[in-house]
Amino acid sequence: EYRARRDATYEELMNITGVVCRKPSGAFYIMAKLPVADVEAFASWMLTDFQMDGATTMVAPGPGFCATPGRGLDEIRIAYVLNADDCRTAVRILARGIETYNRTRISESKASTQ
Numbered sequence: 001e002y003r004a005r006r007d008a009t010y011e012e013l014m015n016i017t018g019v020v021c022r023k024p025s026g027a028f029y030i031m032a033k034l035p036v037a038d039v040e041a042f043a044s045w046m047l048t049d050f051q052m053d054g055a056t057t058m059v060a061p062g063p064g065f066c067a068t069p070g071r072g073l074d075e076i077r078i079a080y081v082l083n084a085d086d087c088r089t090a091v092r093i094l095a096r097g098i099e100t101y102n103r104t105r106i107s108e109s110k111a112s113t114q
Helices: 002-014 039-049 084-113
Strands: 029-033 075-079
Touching: 002 029, 002 084, 039 075, 039 084, 075 084
Parallel strands: none
Antiparallel strands: 029 075
């Protein structure tokens, strides 16, 4: 079950353009670099402003797991505590969230410069 959850989460993360991570060999979570500028703002936005089919995905921002100041600003920790199918769904929601978040930020940036 552990391997199925890990593999499902990892495989789905690898389908997201710009995500960088390693497949863990013993942890119950994955640290993943996301294609977002500020993962703290992104994680908060996912919980307050984003849903896909009535659901969202909660992730832990990376800086809280790094001892070095300034590290982890574009990283998340995602635990695979759900069954494998639900892990896949959660990462697909995360992927859609990343797309929407980045598209929204680009639109807001363009609007503020006009």
